[in-house]
Amino acid sequence: MVIQVILTLGLLLALLYAFVQQASTRLLRLLMAGVVGFGIYMVWFPSHTMVFARFLGVGRGADLIAYSWIVVSFLLILVLHLRTVRLKGALTELAREITLLRADSAGPHRSVD
Amino acid sequence: MSEPRPARTVEGAGGVASEAASDFYVVVAAYNEGAVIGDTVRELVRNFPSTVVVDDGSEDDTSQQAADAGATVLRHPINLGQGAALQTGMTFSLRRGAKYIATFDADGQHSPSDVHQMLEALRAAGADIVLGSRFLGEAPGIPFGRKLFLKAAILFTNITTGVKLTDTHNGLRVMTADAARKLKITQSGMAHASEFIEQIKRLRLKHLEVPVRIHYTSYSLRKGQNVSNALRILTDVFSSKVMKW
Numbered sequence: 001m002v003i004q005v006i007l008t009l010g011l012l013l014a015l016l017y018a019f020v021q022q023a024s025t026r027l028l029r030l031l032m033a034g035v036v037g038f039g040i041y042m043v044w045f046p047s048h049t050m051v052f053a054r055f056l057g058v059g060r061g062a063d064l065i066a067y068s069w070i071v072v073s074f075l076l077i078l079v080l081h082l083r084t085v086r087l088k089g090a091l092t093e094l095a096r097e098i099t100l101l102r103a104d105s106a107g108p109h110r111s112v113d
Numbered sequence: 114m115s116e117p118r119p120a121r122t123v124e125g126a127g128g129v130a131s132e133a134a135s136d137f138y139v140v141v142a143a144y145n146e147g148a149v150i151g152d153t154v155r156e157l158v159r160n161f162p163s164t165v166v167v168d169d170g171s172e173d174d175t176s177q178q179a180a181d182a183g184a185t186v187l188r189h190p191i192n193l194g195q196g197a198a199l200q201t202g203m204t205f206s207l208r209r210g211a212k213y214i215a216t217f218d219a220d221g222q223h224s225p226s227d228v229h230q231m232l233e234a235l236r237a238a239g240a241d242i243v244l245g246s247r248f249l250g251e252a253p254g255i256p257f258g259r260k261l262f263l264k265a266a267i268l269f270t271n272i273t274t275g276v277k278l279t280d281t282h283n284g285l286r287v288m289t290a291d292a293a294r295k296l297k298i299t300q301s302g303m304a305h306a307s308e309f310i311e312q313i314k315r316l317r318l319k320h321l322e323v324p325v326r327i328h329y330t331s332y333s334l335r336k337g338q339n340v341s342n343a344l345r346i347l348t349d350v351f352s353s354k355v356m357k358w
Contacts, residue, residue, distance in 0.1 A: 092197045092301055099167075099187050099201055100208070 007043045011036045014072055023082040032075050039068045136212035138163045139228065140202030141184070142195045143219035147173035149332060153221050154182035160225045161215075165205060167198040196305025200298040207293055214293045218284040220333040227325040231287040234323045241292040241318035244278065245285030250324030256334065274310045278322060282306045285325055292318050304349035 018024055018032040042049045042065050049061025058064045139161045143150050150166065157164045166179035170192035180186045187205055189198065199216055206214050213235070215228050231243045263282060270281040286309070295316050300308040313320050
């Protein structure tokens with residue numbers, strides 16, 4: 001029971017993180033919601049995991065849970081990557097404004113630094 | 114916002130009208146090109162007084178060399194990538210009242226005379242942007258591996274952008290100020306070349322390719338595309354596509 005609560009909380013936190021990120025896209029959020037929902041379902045109904053495991057061609061229910069967790073981790077990494085890309089974009093805009101402001105204040109001189 | 118520079122007469126400017134000369138901005142992005150930027154700029158300012166070098170956070174004396182050679186130098190406080198440097202140059206040029214903007218490589222692979230021809234072609238066709246093509250023109254001494262890699266990249270870009278070009282990774286471009294205003298290069302790294310083309314398609318810019326000559330030197334070949342660059346381009350393109358889903 002304890003481990004089920006911990007796993008559920010962990011999955012929900014991961015989902016919340018993915019949703020809160022501005023960089024997340026709609027598709028990513030949907031995927032995360034789907035995988036986390038499925039994960040929570042398996043945590044609370046482990047006997048059902050055998051059915052899904054067989055359907056997906058995986059040996060045991062426990063293996064399926066492990067694989068799902070890997071998928072969740074991968075999606076989280078993707079969210080982090082997109083966040084980094086977004087940050088880089090903002091950094092670029094900022095650096096550009098600094099460059100252009102210096103150019104304006106340097107006036108008719110050749111080199112602007 | 115600054116006033117546009119007044120027109121200046123440029124003697125012997127190789128066929129470019131004196132008034133147009135100061136409205137024609139050539140943007141050169143440079144990162145650690147201290148060894149060659151001086152020569153590149155000297156050749157350019159002879160024809161194009163409004164030559165802008167964007168030093169992308171170089172660790173060498175690129176800025177000083179470019180300034181001594183006669184360019185207007187902008188300096189990024191940190192290294193951002195070639196795409197970002199070109200965009201900074203384009204934004205600067207537009208704010209200074211440019212009517213035409215060219216992008217030109219720092220390493221001496223391009224010729225100013227090709228820029229003249231591209232501008233003429235742009236005006237004659239009433240186009241928004243003209244792209245240089247080494248495969249329509251010449252690229253003497255191009256290594257076989259480089260050629261193969263480029264052809265693969267061109268095929269890939271043609272398929273993903275839906276635009277049919279013979280040279281998608283040529284840094285030589287000439288565009289109108291209007292086109293420059295519409296374009297927004299956000300890919301800082303090497304994937305900016307495909308971004309130019311994607312946007313040309315999306316913005317429905319009238320474009321054409323013009324044959325140009327690429328001079329390969331041992332210096333420029335050393336700095337050119339390699340496998341790690343190619344992989345980085347692929348991940349950049351992948352990221353930008355995923356962000357739109």
